[in-house]
Amino acid sequence: MAVRPIVITGEPVLHRRADPVETIDAEIRELVEDMFETMDASNGVGLAAPQIGVGLRIFTWNMRNNDGVPARGVIINPYVKASKAPDGAPDPHEESEGCLSVPGESFPLRRGERAEVTGQDLDGNELAFTATGWFARCMQHEYDHLNGFLYVDRLDGRWARKAKKAIKGHGWGVPGHSWMPGVDRDPFGHDEDVDGGHDSHDSDEVGGDVGPEDERA
Numbered sequence: 001m002a003v004r005p006i007v008i009t010g011e012p013v014l015h016r017r018a019d020p021v022e023t024i025d026a027e028i029r030e031l032v033e034d035m036f037e038t039m040d041a042s043n044g045v046g047l048a049a050p051q052i053g054v055g056l057r058i059f060t061w062n063m064r065n066n067d068g069v070p071a072r073g074v075i076i077n078p079y080v081k082a083s084k085a086p087d088g089a090p091d092p093h094e095e096s097e098g099c100l101s102v103p104g105e106s107f108p109l110r111r112g113e114r115a116e117v118t119g120q121d122l123d124g125n126e127l128a129f130t131a132t133g134w135f136a137r138c139m140q141h142e143y144d145h146l147n148g149f150l151y152v153d154r155l156d157g158r159w160a161r162k163a164k165k166a167i168k169g170h171g172w173g174v175p176g177h178s179w180m181p182g183v184d185r186d187p188f189g190h191d192e193d194v195d196g197g198h199d200s201h202d203s204d205e206v207g208g209d210v211g212p213e214d215e216r217a
Contacts, residue, residue, distance in 0.1 A: 001033045003041045004052040006100050008177035009150055009167060011053070014101055018048075018055045018146045021076050024124050028058075032074050032122060035060045041181035043190045044100050046138050046217030048145030051101050059142035061217075065135035075127055078119035080143035082112035082136065090159075097141060097151045099217060103179055103187030105166050107159045109151055115139045141217045 007014060021028060031054060039047040039060050048059040057077050064071045090096075090108035098106040115136040118128045131139045141151055152163040167173050179187065 001030075001037045003038050003180070003182055004034050005178040005180050006038065006042060006047075006051050006103075007053050008172050008179065009102050009152070010173040010177060011101075011175050013050045013053055013055050014145070014148070014150060016055065016148045018050055018057045018148075020057050024076065024120070024122060028056075028076075029122065031056070032058065032060065035074070036062075036072075038181055042100050043181075043186060043188070044217055046142045047100065048142050048217075050145050057146045059146065061138055061142065063135055063138055065131065066133065067129060067131055067135055069129050069131065069135070074122055075117065075119040076122070078117060078127075078143060078146070080139050081116045082140050083114040085110045085112050089157075097137070097217075098188060099141070099151055101145075101150060102152055102163075102167070102172075105152075105163070107152065107155055107163050109154055109159070111137050111140050138217055 031049065035047050035049065035052065035058070038052055039045075039062060045063045046059060046061040049056045058074065059078065060072075060074045062072045088110070090110040092108040095110055096106045096108045113132060113136060115131045116128075117131055117139050118126070121127050144151065144154070152160075152167070155163050171177070185191065
């Protein structure tokens with residue numbers, strides 16, 4: 001198992017549709033192990049294969065939920081059908097998302113409050129469940145990655161303008177940018193202790209409750 005670099009917006013693999021997994025073999029199993037390692041090291045609630053540079057339809061999650069779904073899992077060749085997002089502007093205090101491929105930034109986005117999820121587990125068995133609340137948001141976020149979209153692509157109005165400005169300010173939006181969980185400073189500040197060190201620890205997003213202002217996947 002190995003932690004892999006997370007690529008940043010502008011890397012082509014993030015902006016194209018991922019390919020289906022044809023066979024669940026030893027290589028896929030190793031990839032999934034690396035995805036879990038990378039997700040944990042980055043204190044994320046989810047991770048899609050394109051985020052580590054692999055254009056395959058796989059994502060992992062680590063998020064408690066109220067839907068009877070294991071808090072930690074992987075899904076292969078998923079299909080996610082979400083309910084329509086409520087009308088109105090998103091609440092910046094309750095509906096902000098973050099993304100490991102847009103590190104350190106967060107912007108409000110309204111999503112459907114329910115999602116039907118199907119796919120396969122690592123043994124090729126069928127998976128099917130309903131996700132609600134923030135777990136549904138996580139499923140939609142990760143599924144977007146497999147279709148070549150980041151959450152910032154769904155923003156509108158002033159939030160879209162702010163996101164574009166932030167991405168430009170960081171020099172992103174072009175190939176060649178990445179960060180290394182466990183080596184580089186955590187872009188969301190979750191590895192900082194009281195004396196300013198960088199020892200990583202579990203955040204609310206890993207195996208715990210997810211704060212509505214700081215979901216990262």
